[in-house]
Amino acid sequence: MRDIIERLKRLPEADRASAEAAAARQARLTKPPGSLGRLEALAGWLAAWQGRHPPRLERIRIAVFAGNHGVVARGVSAYPAEVTVQMVANFRAGGAAINQLARAMGAELVVTPLALERPTADFTRAPALSEAELRAALGAGAAAAEEGLDVLCVGEMGIGNTTVAAALAAALLGGTGADWVGRGTGVDDGGLARKAAAVDAALKLHGAALADPLEALRRVGGRELAAIAGAVLRARELRIPVVIDGFVATAAAAVWAKAEPGALDHCVAGHCSAEAGHKGLLDRLGLKPLLDLGMRLGEASGAAVAIGILRAAVATHSGMATFEEAGVSDKPK
Numbered sequence: 001m002r003d004i005i006e007r008l009k010r011l012p013e014a015d016r017a018s019a020e021a022a023a024a025r026q027a028r029l030t031k032p033p034g035s036l037g038r039l040e041a042l043a044g045w046l047a048a049w050q051g052r053h054p055p056r057l058e059r060i061r062i063a064v065f066a067g068n069h070g071v072v073a074r075g076v077s078a079y080p081a082e083v084t085v086q087m088v089a090n091f092r093a094g095g096a097a098i099n100q101l102a103r104a105m106g107a108e109l110v111v112t113p114l115a116l117e118r119p120t121a122d123f124t125r126a127p128a129l130s131e132a133e134l135r136a137a138l139g140a141g142a143a144a145a146e147e148g149l150d151v152l153c154v155g156e157m158g159i160g161n162t163t164v165a166a167a168l169a170a171a172l173l174g175g176t177g178a179d180w181v182g183r184g185t186g187v188d189d190g191g192l193a194r195k196a197a198a199v200d201a202a203l204k205l206h207g208a209a210l211a212d213p214l215e216a217l218r219r220v221g222g223r224e225l226a227a228i229a230g231a232v233l234r235a236r237e238l239r240i241p242v243v244i245d246g247f248v249a250t251a252a253a254a255v256w257a258k259a260e261p262g263a264l265d266h267c268v269a270g271h272c273s274a275e276a277g278h279k280g281l282l283d284r285l286g287l288k289p290l291l292d293l294g295m296r297l298g299e300a301s302g303a304a305v306a307i308g309i310l311r312a313a314v315a316t317h318s319g320m321a322t323f324e325e326a327g328v329s330d331k332p333k
Contacts, residue, residue: 001131001214004138004233008260011236014048021053028322032331036316038290039309042268043317046310049241049266050150054318057311060107062153062300063144063231064091064098067114067137067224070122071202072160076195078185081119084159088113091157097297098155101304105311107153112140114223123167124201127219129226134214137223141230145240151310152235153270154253155245155300156224159185165251166277167199167220171210172251172258173284176200182247182276213258221252228252236266243310245303246273246296250281257285271295271302 022044027033034040046055066088072081090096091111102109114137120128129137145152158164166180177199181192202220203210210216217226229252235242236256244253244267256263264285272279272289274296282289290306323330 004214005259007233007237008256008263011260011263012239014265015051015239016048018051018053019044019048022047022055022317025053025317025322028324029320030323030326030328031320039313039316042310042313045268046241046314049239051239055314057150057314059149060105060151060153060307061144061146061149062098062102062107062109062155062304064109064111064155064157064300065114065141065224065227066111066116066157067161067222068116068119068158069160069164069222070119070128071124071163071198072119073122074124074194074198075191076163076187076198077160078187078191079159081159084157085116087157088116096299097301098299098304101301105304105307107304107307110144112144112227114140114227120222123164123220124198124205127206128164128221129218129223131218133223134218134226137226138230141227142234144231145234145238147238149240151241151243151307152231153243153245153300153303153307154228154231154249155303156228156248156298158222158224158248161222161224161248162275163195163198164220164222164225165248166195167202168216168225168251169254169277169281170199170203171206171216171220172213172254173281180277184275213255217255225252229255232256232264232267236263239266242267243270243303243306244268244287245270245300246298247275247278247281248298249300249303250278250285250287254281254285270306273302
């Protein structure tokens with residue numbers, strides 16, 4: 001993984017000239033300064049990472065990655081692993097929530113199943129992935145971050161993956177299984193206890209090896225989490241702004257935050273999900289969510305809804321008149 005660590009040291013920064021142009025325009029728009037709140041900051045963030053002013057939202061991609069997990073055999077999910085395959089078929093047939101949201105938001109939906117017939121190893125007994133499997137998943141994610149995209153939204157589908165996200169969050173940021181697990185797809189109290197026990201068993205088994213963020217991803221992660229991480233990293237290299245979905249996607253992105261300060265500067269959190277560990281994870285990463293609607297579906301659904309906020313930011317920034325254009329008096333200097 002040495003090459004990936006080297007890539008992290010060469011991450012591009014936001015385009016300062018575009019950010020300054022956005023700030024200058026914001027200062028002249030027909031409104032009191034700061035009155036559009038985060039919409040103003042989002043317009044500047046988009047301009048800075050797209051490297052142009054004004055920013056555009058013409059080509060938005062929603063990337064959903066699907067994977068299966070060996071830890072499901074430990075009773076950590078209310079649904080069987082075959083549901084992952086069935087939901088991928090539903091995505092492709094256009095019947096899932098994310099299909100409707102992508103259409104409503106004018107975004108392209110790309111669904112990538114990752115070796116669903118071969119679940120990861122049960123991470124309470126062995127590393128979830130080999131190094132070759134980790135590399136393959138990172139590469140599959142990187143392929144979704146195509147040059148020319150205006151925004152990339154990342155999300156997932158995978159029965160059992162809230163347990164995996166909890167294990168990865170604990171490995172990266174500390175704590176026990178009970179600190180990070182939630183109800184996921186709707187497990188009862190027994191299922192919640194099994195999730196916490198599985199996370200604690202994984203932390204004990206892998207021990208000090210989890211101090212390396214990439215090794216933590218390999219040992220207690222999964223293919224779809226690795227793919228999200230790959231997409232986020234490649235998007236940074238291409239200066240593509242990223243909207244992160246829920247708990248699972250945020251845990252995947254946290255690998256880079258742990259490995260290199262500032263590695264997620266090109267990302268925003270689309271929402272805060274109802275999954276128990278998500279708010280704490282966002283707080284630890286310094287990510288303020290755009291929305292909090294009690295959603296916990298996954299599928300990049302929260303990130304997709306957040307596209308509407310980005311469109312509002314761009315519309316007001318680019319479409320409003322300046323004081324000079326509108327003939328409106330500015331406040332006295």
